[in-house]
Amino acid sequence: MSLTTSPALTGLGVGRGVAVAPVAQLRPAPRAPQDEAAPADADAAAAQVASLLTGLSAELAERSAQADGALAEVLMATSAIAADPALAAEARRRIEQGTGPATAVTEAVAGFAATFAAAGGYLAERVTDLHSVRDRIVARLLGAPDPGLPALDRPSVVVAVDLSPADTAALDLDLVAAILTEEGGPTGHTAIIAGQLGLPCVVRAAGVTELTDGTLVAVDAAAGTITPEPDAALQESYRLRAQRSAALDADQAPGATSDGHEVALLANIGTVEDAARAGSTPAQGVGLFRTEVLFLGRQTAPTLEEQVTAYRAVLEALGDRKVVVRTLDAGADKPLAFAQQGTEENPALGVRGYRLARTLPEVVGTQLDALGQVARSLPEAERDRLWVMAPMVATPAEAREVAERARAAGITRVGVMVEIPAAALRAEQILAEVDFVSLGTNDLAQYTMATDRLRGELADLLDPWQPAVLDLVAATARGGRQADKPVGVCGESAGDPVMALVLAGLGVTSLSMSPGSLAAARFALRRHTLAECEAIATAALAAPDAPAGRAAATDLVAAEVRETLGL
Ligand SMILES: C=C(OP(=O)(O)O)C(=O)O
Numbered sequence: 001m002s003l004t005t006s007p008a009l010t011g012l013g014v015g016r017g018v019a020v021a022p023v024a025q026l027r028p029a030p031r032a033p034q035d036e037a038a039p040a041d042a043d044a045a046a047a048q049v050a051s052l053l054t055g056l057s058a059e060l061a062e063r064s065a066q067a068d069g070a071l072a073e074v075l076m077a078t079s080a081i082a083a084d085p086a087l088a089a090e091a092r093r094r095i096e097q098g099t100g101p102a103t104a105v106t107e108a109v110a111g112f113a114a115t116f117a118a119a120g121g122y123l124a125e126r127v128t129d130l131h132s133v134r135d136r137i138v139a140r141l142l143g144a145p146d147p148g149l150p151a152l153d154r155p156s157v158v159v160a161v162d163l164s165p166a167d168t169a170a171l172d173l174d175l176v177a178a179i180l181t182e183e184g185g186p187t188g189h190t191a192i193i194a195g196q197l198g199l200p201c202v203v204r205a206a207g208v209t210e211l212t213d214g215t216l217v218a219v220d221a222a223a224g225t226i227t228p229e230p231d232a233a234l235q236e237s238y239r240l241r242a243q244r245s246a247a248l249d250a251d252q253a254p255g256a257t258s259d260g261h262e263v264a265l266l267a268n269i270g271t272v273e274d275a276a277r278a279g280s281t282p283a284q285g286v287g288l289f290r291t292e293v294l295f296l297g298r299q300t301a302p303t304l305e306e307q308v309t310a311y312r313a314v315l316e317a318l319g320d321r322k323v324v325v326r327t328l329d330a331g332a333d334k335p336l337a338f339a340q341q342g343t344e345e346n347p348a349l350g351v352r353g354y355r356l357a358r359t360l361p362e363v364v365g366t367q368l369d370a371l372g373q374v375a376r377s378l379p380e381a382e383r384d385r386l387w388v389m390a391p392m393v394a395t396p397a398e399a400r401e402v403a404e405r406a407r408a409a410g411i412t413r414v415g416v417m418v419e420i421p422a423a424a425l426r427a428e429q430i431l432a433e434v435d436f437v438s439l440g441t442n443d444l445a446q447y448t449m450a451t452d453r454l455r456g457e458l459a460d461l462l463d464p465w466q467p468a469v470l471d472l473v474a475a476t477a478r479g480g481r482q483a484d485k486p487v488g489v490c491g492e493s494a495g496d497p498v499m500a501l502v503l504a505g506l507g508v509t510s511l512s513m514s515p516g517s518l519a520a521a522r523f524a525l526r527r528h529t530l531a532e533c534e535a536i537a538t539a540a541l542a543a544p545d546a547p548a549g550r551a552a553a554t555d556l557v558a559a560e561v562r563e564t565l566g567l
C-alpha cells in the first residue's frame with residue numbers, strides 16, 4: 001500500500017502500538033501576569049487566596065478518598081500542602097506588602113519549594129505537589145480553567161509537555177488512545193506507566209503541544225512518529241496493524257524459540273492493580289515488582305503489616321505464577337519521602353537502592369521481614385513462587401549481605417539486580433552468593449554511558465543498543481552460564497522484540513517487560529531458532545555503534561516478523 005501522508009513529527013517511541021484519534025491537549029498552567037497590580041484591598045485579596053487554598057485542599061481530599069494506591073497518597077499529600085497555614089500566611093505577608101495575589105502565591109510557593117528541595121534532595125516529590133497547588137490557585141485567581149486534561153468524551157491522544165505522576169494516574173484509560181509528550185525520556189516515569197498500561201506512547205516529540213485540540217493524528221509508537229491529518233490509506237494501514245497485533249495477543253504460549261529453547265516472558269509491575277492486570281495476561285509471572293511505587297508520596301515508612309498485605313495481594317493476583325519482588329529502590333529518580341538522604345550532589349551515585357541498608361537499615365529490615373513472613377505463609381508447594389532481589393548492588397560482598405539477610409528473614413530465592421557495570425563484570429562471583437540475577441538495563445545503560453537517564457536529550461548515549469552496554473549484558477549472561485543460574489533482563493530494553501532476540505542469543509533466561517510488549521516478544525522468539533538468535537546477537541555486538549547494531553540485528557530478523565511488527 002502506498003502511504004501518501006508523511007509523518008510531520010517524530011520522537012522516541014515507547015512500545016509497539018498504533019493509534020488514530022483526535023488530540024486532547026493537557027492545558028498548560030497559566031502564570032501570574034508580570035505586571036500584576038497591587039490589590040486595592042489587601043485584606044480581601046489575602047482572604048480570597050486563603051479560601052481558595054482551603055477549597056482546593058477539601059477537593060483534593062475528596063478525590064483522594066475516591067482513589068486508591070499511589071494516586072490516593074499523592075492526592076492526600078497535595079491536599080495537606082494546600083491546607084498548610086504557613087503557605088496562606090506567606091502569601092498574605094506578600095500581598096500586604098503590595099504584591100498582586102497570583103504573584104504572591106507564586107513567590108510564596110517558590111520559597112517553600114526551594115526549602116523543600118534543599119531539605120529533601122534531588123527531585124523531591126513534595127516540590128511537584130507544591131507546584132500543582134500553585135498552578136491551580138493561580139488559574140483560579142485569574143479566572144482561567146484548572147490546568148490539566150479536559151474531561152474526555154471520546155478516545156483521544158493525550159498530549160502534554162510532560163505528565164506528572166498524578167496526571168498519568170488520573171487518566172481515564174478507556175478513553176486514552178495514546179500519549180505524546182514533548183519532554184521526558186524513554187525510561188522516564190510517563191514512558192514506564194504508558195508501557196505498563198499498554199498505551200502507545202511517544203516521548204520527546206518536539207512540536208506536539210502545538211497541535212490544535214481535536215486534530216486527528218496517527219501515532220506509531222514503534223517508529224516514534226506522529227502524522228497529523230492522516231489520509232485514508234494510512235488510517236487503513238494502522239487499522240490492519242492494530243488487527244494483526246490483536247491476533248498476536250491471542251497466542252498465550254510460554255516464551256520459547258522455534259526449536260524449543262525456553263525464555264520465560266514475565267511482566268513488570270509497580271502496584272497491586274498492575275498485578276491484577278498482569279494476572280489477566282499470559283505473562284508467565286512477574287519479573288520485576290517495583291515495590292517503591294507502592295510507597296511514593298508517603299511521609300512515613302510503611303509498616304510490616306501494610307507490606308505483608310500488599311505483597312500477599314500481588315501474589316494472589318498472579319495465581320500460581322512466580323513473582324520477583326524487588327526491595328525498595330529509593331533515591332535518585334525514585335525519591336521516597338521517608339528514605340531521604342539529605343542533600344546529595346550526585347544522587348544517582350549516592351545512597352540509593354540496596355545502599356539504603358547503610359543509612360536506614362530498619363527500613364530494609366522491615367521489608368525483608370515482611371517478605372519473609374509472606375514466604376513462610378505460602379503452602380510448601382508454592383514456596384518457590386516468591387523470589388526477592390535487591391537493586392543497585394555493586395559487589396559480591398554486598399550480594400552476600402543481601403543473601404544472608406534475606407535468608408535469615410525466611411526468603412528462599414534470593415537475587416540481586418545487575419545494573420552497575422562493576423556487577424556485570426563480576427557476575428560470576430556475584431552469582432556465587434545468590435540464586436539469580438536480573439539485569440536492569442535502564443540503569444546499566446545510565447552507568448555504563450555516564451548518562452543521566454532523566455536527560456531525554458542524551459537518549460542516543462543512553463541507548464541499550466550501545467555495544468558497550470551489550471558487552472556487559474553478554475558478560476553477565478556468561479557468568480550465569482558458568483554458575484548455571486538464571487540471568488533475567490527486566491529493564492525496558494527487554495520489551496523491544498529485536499532486542500529480545502539479541503538477549504536470548506546472549507544467553508539471557510527470562511525477559512520481563514510491560515505486559516503490552518509481551519505478545520511481540522513471544523512472536524519474535526517463536527519465529528527464530530536459538531542459533532538464529534545467537535547470530536543476531538553476534539551481529540549487534542559487532543556493530544560500531546547503537547544505530548548500526550539495531551540495524552544489523554533487524555536485518556537478520558525473519559521477514560514475517562519484520563512485516564507483522566512494522567520493524
Ligand atoms: C529495571 C530497572 O530498574 P528501574 O528502571 O526501576 O531503575 C533498570 O534499571 O533497568
Ligand SMILES: [Mg+2]
Pocket residue numbers: 391419440442443
Ligand atoms: Mg534500576
